[in-house]
Amino acid sequence: MIRAVFPGSFDPPTLGHLNIISRGAVLFDSLDVVVAVNTRKTPLLKPQQIKILLEEQIRDLRLSSVRVVVHNGLIVNYCRSINANVLLRGVRSSSDFNYEFELSILNKQLNGGMETVFLPTEPRYLVLRSSTIKELLKYRGDISEMVPPAVEKALFELT
Numbered sequence: 001m002i003r004a005v006f007p008g009s010f011d012p013p014t015l016g017h018l019n020i021i022s023r024g025a026v027l028f029d030s031l032d033v034v035v036a037v038n039t040r041k042t043p044l045l046k047p048q049q050i051k052i053l054l055e056e057q058i059r060d061l062r063l064s065s066v067r068v069v070v071h072n073g074l075i076v077n078y079c080r081s082i083n084a085n086v087l088l089r090g091v092r093s094s095s096d097f098n099y100e101f102e103l104s105i106l107n108k109q110l111n112g113g114m115e116t117v118f119l120p121t122e123p124r125y126l127v128l129r130s131s132t133i134k135e136l137l138k139y140r141g142d143i144s145e146m147v148p149p150a151v152e153k154a155l156f157e158l159t
């Protein structure tokens with residue numbers, strides 16, 4: 001039984017995130033999507049709201065082995081609490097990889113049993129970033145190709 005965890009801020013959840021979740025659901029017996037409470041960036045959506053939006057999408061995609069939780073704290077501690085030893089991360093570019101690689105080393109230092117699996121993004125999601133969506137939102141740009149309709153609606157309700 002391989003339990004994996006996909007952590008992130010998912011602020012907002014994008015089609016790129018959902019692509020990694022769908023592919024992870026095929027690779028692992030169970031996948032916990034962990035919405036991390038982000039203290040570094042100015043949040044757009046609240047973690048509970050992100051959880052609900054992700055759950056809706058996961059239900060629509062019929063991914064029964066995937067669940068969503070909100071966690072405030074070190075991800076390795078969450079993994080330990082559910083006996084998971086795989087972290088799943090998506091990679092869009094070499095700069096993403098540099099960052100993710102260092103993060104994986106750090107997590108291994110914190111918990112020697114932890115393995116990180118990187119999935120390269122699909123070409124159509126290559127330039128999809130939460131920061132781009134935030135920028136487009138400011139100017140009411142079209143984000144319909146980047147996020148599911150329910151997420152788009154939630155974001156436009158903010159502005």
Ligand code: ADP
Binds near residue numbers: 020
């Ligand atoms: P974090 O603040 O932890 O980087 P994000 O929500 O930005 O949280 O990203 C969560 C994970 O999803 C990261 O592994 C990131 O590389 C991955 N990710 C984000 N956007 C995409 C995308 N378009 N394609 C593939 N992976 C992505």
